[in-house]
Amino acid sequence: MTDVVDPAVGTALAFDQVGMTFPDGTEAVAEVSFAVGRGEFVTVVGPSGCGKSTLLKIASGLLEPTRGSVSIDRERIGYVFQDPTLMPWRTVSGNVELLAELHGIPRAERRELAQRAIDLVGLRGFERHHPKSLSGGMRMRCSLARTLTLRPPIMLFDEPFGAVDEITREHLNEETLQIFLQEGFAGLFITHSIFEAVFMSSRVIVMSARPGRVVADHAVPFPYPREPDLRFDAEFARICGEISTDLRAVHR
Amino acid sequence: MSRVIEHSEHSYPVGGDPLGGADSLALIEPPTVRPAAQRSRGVRVVAAVVPPLVLAGCLVGVWFFAHHVWLSARRKFLIPPPTKVVRESYLKWDNTSTILEGLVSTVRVAAIGLSISIALGIAIAVLMSQSKLIERAVFPLMVVVQATPILALTPIIAIVLGTNQTSRVLVCVLITIFPITLNTLYGLVSAEGGLHDLVTLHHGGRLTRLRKVMFPAALPLLFAGLRIAAGLSVIGAIVGDFFFGRGDVGLGQLMKRYSLNTNEIPLLYGTTLVAAALGVTVFLSFGALQNAVIGKWHDSRSGGGH
Numbered sequence: 001m002t003d004v005v006d007p008a009v010g011t012a013l014a015f016d017q018v019g020m021t022f023p024d025g026t027e028a029v030a031e032v033s034f035a036v037g038r039g040e041f042v043t044v045v046g047p048s049g050c051g052k053s054t055l056l057k058i059a060s061g062l063l064e065p066t067r068g069s070v071s072i073d074r075e076r077i078g079y080v081f082q083d084p085t086l087m088p089w090r091t092v093s094g095n096v097e098l099l100a101e102l103h104g105i106p107r108a109e110r111r112e113l114a115q116r117a118i119d120l121v122g123l124r125g126f127e128r129h130h131p132k133s134l135s136g137g138m139r140m141r142c143s144l145a146r147t148l149t150l151r152p153p154i155m156l157f158d159e160p161f162g163a164v165d166e167i168t169r170e171h172l173n174e175e176t177l178q179i180f181l182q183e184g185f186a187g188l189f190i191t192h193s194i195f196e197a198v199f200m201s202s203r204v205i206v207m208s209a210r211p212g213r214v215v216a217d218h219a220v221p222f223p224y225p226r227e228p229d230l231r232f233d234a235e236f237a238r239i240c241g242e243i244s245t246d247l248r249a250v251h252r
Numbered sequence: 253m254s255r256v257i258e259h260s261e262h263s264y265p266v267g268g269d270p271l272g273g274a275d276s277l278a279l280i281e282p283p284t285v286r287p288a289a290q291r292s293r294g295v296r297v298v299a300a301v302v303p304p305l306v307l308a309g310c311l312v313g314v315w316f317f318a319h320h321v322w323l324s325a326r327r328k329f330l331i332p333p334p335t336k337v338v339r340e341s342y343l344k345w346d347n348t349s350t351i352l353e354g355l356v357s358t359v360r361v362a363a364i365g366l367s368i369s370i371a372l373g374i375a376i377a378v379l380m381s382q383s384k385l386i387e388r389a390v391f392p393l394m395v396v397v398q399a400t401p402i403l404a405l406t407p408i409i410a411i412v413l414g415t416n417q418t419s420r421v422l423v424c425v426l427i428t429i430f431p432i433t434l435n436t437l438y439g440l441v442s443a444e445g446g447l448h449d450l451v452t453l454h455h456g457g458r459l460t461r462l463r464k465v466m467f468p469a470a471l472p473l474l475f476a477g478l479r480i481a482a483g484l485s486v487i488g489a490i491v492g493d494f495f496f497g498r499g500d501v502g503l504g505q506l507m508k509r510y511s512l513n514t515n516e517i518p519l520l521y522g523t524t525l526v527a528a529a530l531g532v533t534v535f536l537s538f539g540a541l542q543n544a545v546i547g548k549w550h551d552s553r554s555g556g557g558h
Contacts, residue, residue: 079450132549132551
């Protein structure tokens with residue numbers, strides 16, 4: 001089912017006619033085909049229950065699609081969940097080190113990788129804190145740092161900033177983009193927010209209600225790095241409007 | 253209302269740059285919390301200690317009242333006054349040493365029984381968490397053991413194994429293993445689904461999953477089970493000893509003996525108080541152990557505000 005992506009092609013992830021029908025008969029996604037190239041940041045928006053999260057689970061291998069195939073290098077996938085999913089019994093550095101630990105990387109190197117990721121997300125100074133003493137935004141940054149330790153060539157984001165307040169969310173968006181530029185991974189991002197989608201992405205894909213199909217693919221031509229003020233740009237508003245119109249059409 | 257606000261201050265940075273690095277350190281613990289806690293520390297200790305002491309004092313008063321006023325002269329021996337209980341039980345060395353020896357025997361039985369239960373209970377819980385088949389086979393059996401009154405089992409144990417220390421230990425194991433196994437099992441399966449996904453994504457094996465995710469996640473519930481089981485182990489040791497009535501003399505046998513002799517009724521009360529003190533000590537020790545092991549990351553009920 002899964003082919004390893006040829007690095008020469010420059011595609012980090014490709015869905016080919018992917019369909020998913022759950023054992024209970026629910027058809028979550030149908031005939032989904034699109035690719036995410038290296039250095040691309042692609043966001044999928046769509047109504048609730050259109051199978052956006054299912055797509056990420058299929059991409060990562062947590063779910064096997066019932067039709068079609070996925071091309072991705074499964075060795076080092078970064079997966080940022082909707083919730084921070086931290087281990088409450090571990091400190092920030094303990095949590096961030098987890099993945100390196102699972103891959104059997106020796107302690108000294110693990111420490112280094114974790115410290116680098118902690119610095120990247122701006123959590124320096126909080127290494128010895130337990131999750132219970134962190135704010136919602138900080139927990140999410142810790143989760144992000146954990147994913148970054150292994151320097152994954154592709155990052156999957158499952159609506160990660162949905163639960164934090166708006167200002168924190170905007171900061172996290174900008175910060176994630178900065179890391180995206182620094183690390184050079186390919187990003188596949190899921191969100192409900194059109195503004196978040198357009199601000200972050202080089203492409204925005206619109207999916208229909210269940211079963212989720214790709215109905216539109218908008219290029220977002222703004223260059224990176226992007227300034228926070230981009231959100232008030234007229235062209236930005238126009239693209240948001242177009243996507244909003246697409247979403248209204250599929251949101252019955 | 254004020255509690256809610258206080259809580260939200262814990263969870264979210266208030267003011268300042270929410271993305272700031274070290275400078276948002278102060279936001280984790282609002283400056284208002286620490287001084288307030290320091291100022292009220294003495295007050296809180298008093299508030300925690302005084303009410304139960306007052307209530308206990310009232311109960312001792314009722315005890316005196318029962319002896320001096322309530323009971324007729326002919327029946328006063330049934331409830332000896334606390335002063336006499338203390339004098340007879342704890343100030344006469346012969347009696348005190350007998351009770352202490354009984355205490356040592358009971359503690360030994362309870363400790364052995366509890367240790368076996370902990371080892372066996374955790375092992376069974378781990379097996380149950382790893383295989384649905386084992387869970388389905390073992391669970392109904394555990395319920396049967398738990399639901400059978402221990403007094404109904406003691407005659408069978410006495411017939412089969414005799415009335416030695418092994419039998420008393422078995423009684424302890426039978427009544428303590430259920431809370432340990434069940435709590436550990438619930439704890440093992442309580443880990444967040446996302447953490448399991450994470451282990452799956454990074455090709456972690458069964459043992460890794462158990463060691464890094466399931467077992468630490470089980471600790472809070474495991475400790476809850478331990479505290480219940482520890483108290484039960486004392487009861488088991490005493491009930492077994494009381495019923496079997498032979499061998500090494502523990503608190504149970506002493507209670508039985510003292511209850512049969514009018515002159516020794518003050519000692520019955522004295523022994524019962526020692527048994528109560530043992531139960532409380534065990535309960536508190538396991539609470540302290542829990543705080544020491546998981547207090548840093550888990551808010552336990554007994555911890556109160558921090």
